[in-house]
Amino acid sequence: MMRNTWTITKIMLRMQYSSAGKQSNTWIYIIVSLILIPFFIMLMQGIHSMVTHAYHMLAEVNQESMLLGLALLFIAAILFFLSFIMILSAFYFSDDITAYIPLPVHPYQLLVGKAANPLIYNYGIAALLFLPFLFMYGSISSAPILFYVYGFILFIIFPIIPFSLVAVILMFIMRYVNIAKNKDRSKIFMGIGSLLFVILVNVLVRLNMDDAAMLDTFTTYMQEQEGLLRMITMIFPPAYFGAGSLHFAADWSGLLFLLALLAVFILCVLLFIWAGQRFYLKGVRGMSSGSKGNLSAKASQKLTQQRSILKTYLLKEFKMIFRTPAFLMQCVIQALFFPVFITVILFLDMGNDLAALVSAAPEKNLFLTLFMISIFLLSTNVTASTAISREGASIKLNLFLPIPFQHLINAKLYVAYLMSMLPFLLLIGVGIYVNIPIHIFIGWIGITLLYNWLAVVINFFIDVYHPKLHWTDEQELFKGRFIPFFISLGQIALFGMITIILWNMNITNVYLIMLILLLSTFIVTDIAHIYLRKKVSLKTLQNLGN
Amino acid sequence: MIEISRINKSFDGHHHIIQDLSLTIPDGKIVGFLGPNGAGKSTTINMMTGILPIDKGTITLNGIDIDKEPLKAKEIFGFVPDRSDIFLRLKGLEYLNFIADIYQVPEDVRQEKIAYYTKQFSIDHALGNYIQSYSHGMRQKIMVTSVLLHDPDIWILDEPLTGLDPKSSYALKQMMREHADKGNTVFFSSHGLEVVEQLCDEVAIINHGELLFYGTIDELQAEYQTDQSLENVFLELTNDA
Numbered sequence: 001m002m003r004n005t006w007t008i009t010k011i012m013l014r015m016q017y018s019s020a021g022k023q024s025n026t027w028i029y030i031i032v033s034l035i036l037i038p039f040f041i042m043l044m045q046g047i048h049s050m051v052t053h054a055y056h057m058l059a060e061v062n063q064e065s066m067l068l069g070l071a072l073l074f075i076a077a078i079l080f081f082l083s084f085i086m087i088l089s090a091f092y093f094s095d096d097i098t099a100y101i102p103l104p105v106h107p108y109q110l111l112v113g114k115a116a117n118p119l120i121y122n123y124g125i126a127a128l129l130f131l132p133f134l135f136m137y138g139s140i141s142s143a144p145i146l147f148y149v150y151g152f153i154l155f156i157i158f159p160i161i162p163f164s165l166v167a168v169i170l171m172f173i174m175r176y177v178n179i180a181k182n183k184d185r186s187k188i189f190m191g192i193g194s195l196l197f198v199i200l201v202n203v204l205v206r207l208n209m210d211d212a213a214m215l216d217t218f219t220t221y222m223q224e225q226e227g228l229l230r231m232i233t234m235i236f237p238p239a240y241f242g243a244g245s246l247h248f249a250a251d252w253s254g255l256l257f258l259l260a261l262l263a264v265f266i267l268c269v270l271l272f273i274w275a276g277q278r279f280y281l282k283g284v285r286g287m288s289s290g291s292k293g294n295l296s297a298k299a300s301q302k303l304t305q306q307r308s309i310l311k312t313y314l315l316k317e318f319k320m321i322f323r324t325p326a327f328l329m330q331c332v333i334q335a336l337f338f339p340v341f342i343t344v345i346l347f348l349d350m351g352n353d354l355a356a357l358v359s360a361a362p363e364k365n366l367f368l369t370l371f372m373i374s375i376f377l378l379s380t381n382v383t384a385s386t387a388i389s390r391e392g393a394s395i396k397l398n399l400f401l402p403i404p405f406q407h408l409i410n411a412k413l414y415v416a417y418l419m420s421m422l423p424f425l426l427l428i429g430v431g432i433y434v435n436i437p438i439h440i441f442i443g444w445i446g447i448t449l450l451y452n453w454l455a456v457v458i459n460f461f462i463d464v465y466h467p468k469l470h471w472t473d474e475q476e477l478f479k480g481r482f483i484p485f486f487i488s489l490g491q492i493a494l495f496g497m498i499t500i501i502l503w504n505m506n507i508t509n510v511y512l513i514m515l516i517l518l519l520s521t522f523i524v525t526d527i528a529h530i531y532l533r534k535k536v537s538l539k540t541l542q543n544l545g546n
Numbered sequence: 547m548i549e550i551s552r553i554n555k556s557f558d559g560h561h562h563i564i565q566d567l568s569l570t571i572p573d574g575k576i577v578g579f580l581g582p583n584g585a586g587k588s589t590t591i592n593m594m595t596g597i598l599p600i601d602k603g604t605i606t607l608n609g610i611d612i613d614k615e616p617l618k619a620k621e622i623f624g625f626v627p628d629r630s631d632i633f634l635r636l637k638g639l640e641y642l643n644f645i646a647d648i649y650q651v652p653e654d655v656r657q658e659k660i661a662y663y664t665k666q667f668s669i670d671h672a673l674g675n676y677i678q679s680y681s682h683g684m685r686q687k688i689m690v691t692s693v694l695l696h697d698p699d700i701w702i703l704d705e706p707l708t709g710l711d712p713k714s715s716y717a718l719k720q721m722m723r724e725h726a727d728k729g730n731t732v733f734f735s736s737h738g739l740e741v742v743e744q745l746c747d748e749v750a751i752i753n754h755g756e757l758l759f760y761g762t763i764d765e766l767q768a769e770y771q772t773d774q775s776l777e778n779v780f781l782e783l784t785n786d787a
Binding site: 307 | 592595596597598599616617618620621625627629631632633635636637639640642643644645646647648649650651652653656657660671673674676
């Protein structure tokens with residue numbers, strides 16, 4: 001039984017990671033690492049000083065354990081959110097499951113195989129967020145060796161808890177939405193629906209908060225031993241057990257906390273397996289993709305209107321993204337989630353606070369913060385880095401069509417540019433709401449429009465040279481592609497370092513800052529653009545994947 | 547007319563897929579392109595249609611070099627690829643209109659042709675569905691219809707009859723004959739030797755990237771001094787018997 005589970009898992013992972021790392025990309029990793037390392041060091045220094053301050057402040061009132069709870073809650077929240085997207089993608093948006101259904105294995109065995117890849121990502125994120133914090137907290141608090149042992153056990157079991165809970169919720173829901181007539185449409189509906197659900201939960205939690213009552217509770221809890229920890233982790237008890245095990249690592253009670261967490265973990269895993277066995281296959285089977293085939297004369301007439309070659313190719317690209325659930329989730333919805341989330345939260349209860357913060361912040365810092373938000377949003381958008389790969393092995397078949405090569409390339413770049421702008425448009429709305437001064441606002445929009453082109457060109461270039469064409473399922477395209485991910489990180493790190501340097505320099509004139517950033521972005525964009533025009537030709541596309 | 551002149555193709559610089567292949571396909575003929583799996587048929591067709599670059603040699607279509615003037619050359623042929631799993635998320639009619647846009651077929655002409663050919667192939671009822679929901683045969687039919695929309699001089703078809711039902715297969719064969727009889731060129735690859743024997747004016751047989759024979763079936767039988775079927779000669783020629 002275990003052997004089958006392992007075989008299925010291995011095959012599923014191999015399918016998703018098979019085309020990764022075929023070419024020698026060492027130089028890309030070296031360059032990006034060179035950019036990333038100093039950025040990471042700068043970032044860690046900042047976080048370390050924040051943690052140290054918070055620790056000493058809380059230690060004075062004997063409530064430093066709250067920091068552990070806060071960190072675990074933060075990680076749980078991130079994992080909850082990411083698990084929603086990853087589970088939907090891996091469990092329901094990928095059609096490869098149909099190839100496994102005829103095999104003589106239990107549904108839960110398929111589920112374990114399907115869960116492997118999202119879990120690898122969860123562990124990656126947990127490693128990035130939790131391990132540095134663990135060592136920082138350990139060194140500040142002069143923690144015993146058991147603290148690190150428990151910390152490591154926590155690192156192993158904790159990420160599985162939010163993952164299992166999200167999986168169980170989604171499997172239960174999908175069991176019932178499967179009645180929808182159109183497979184793609186119901187997948188898209190579910191994807192958007194579950195993200196809205198995450199936002200809704202947040203909204204409800206916030207709406208139920210009464211500031212005065214909160215302050216009272218806060219004061220009461222502060223007088224109790226580990227009171228603040230209990231208060232903040234009430235919403236997610238595993239964080240309480242985890243934090244407790246670390247805080248009391250030197251004591252027997254630490255072990256008890258750990259055992260309690262272990263019990264929760266086992267319960268979650270059992271629930272996951274039970275729900276998988278009961279609901280999973282019912283949720284993926286039997287979806288039909290049929291729709292009305294006959295078209296009215298009017299509809300036919302509308303669909304056969306003549307358009308220019310560029311326009312028709314652009315439309316085709318948009319249709320492919322919006323009609324393919326995996327593409328829509330990764331290229332649009334995921335990118336929109338953060339701005340939508342921020343917008344909702346802001347409009348609910350923080351709009352005034354943020355507006356006050358905006359008016360109080362030095363103009364230079366405000367502009368640099370806005371600039372970094374744009375860099376983060378635009379660099380991580382995957383529309384350009386999958387422009388070629390989205391077509392899969394049939395990309396070359398476009399080449400027999402008499403489409404001018406430049407139209408082909410431009411259509412892909414324009415679509416990626418516009419898709420990346422969608423989340424930014426929302427942020428512009430937020431900007432107006434919180435009254436960003438007009439000159440900063442214009443400067444921010446200007447540099448964002450320019451930087452977007454740079455990000456699109458770089459990401460597109462990477463996809464041309466490292467495409468993933470031989471996927472059998474659209475979902476595979478987004479798995480195991482480390483180069484675009486590293487390049488995005490590299491872009492964030494490079495501009496992040498420039499921002500940190502400008503932040504710490506003695507320049508106070510915001511116009512000068514704008515000019516420096518605009519010029520440097522313009523120069524890099526121009527070089528990237530010239531390079532693209534020079535290096536990417538019809539031959540490049542003809543030789544793709546050879 | 548298609549003129550293939552001493553073309554070569556290798557994927558790693560050493561392992562040759564096509565070696566010094568030369569072939570002239572005249573106007574007014576249906577030419578069948580035969581060869582076992584991996585013989586180099588699709589690679590040759592991909593070079594003819596500009597999908598793959600040519601390492602050495604030239605290919606001209608009605609006198610236009612596909613390598614030097616790709617856009618002009620692509621406008622004069624219609625191509626049905628061997629895989630029909632492309633543009634799956636477009637509706638049948640959207641795909642046909644996409645192709646009509648690319649070849650700039652006037653609106654009234656495209657509407658008339660779409661109505662006519664989709665009825666011929668019995669897919670008129672499914673034009674509002676996504677290609678993804680089509681059976682293999684229906685996908686093949688939509689691909690063939692797209693070629694007919696812009697009325698190209700040269701038809702290049704990679705396994706066009708695979709998956710077609712008898713009625714559609716018959717209709718397509720009729721269309722191929724009519725197209726060639728008008729003085730145009732039809733070049734198609736196939737594994738169905740009976741169809742080739744029945745339909746083609748000439749056959750080209752390749753194996754291991756080299757041309758083994760080009761001519762009529764009668765010439766083939768004469769050359770090998772046999773009155774056996776094309777199947778037997780083919781098996782003998784490609785050493786697969």
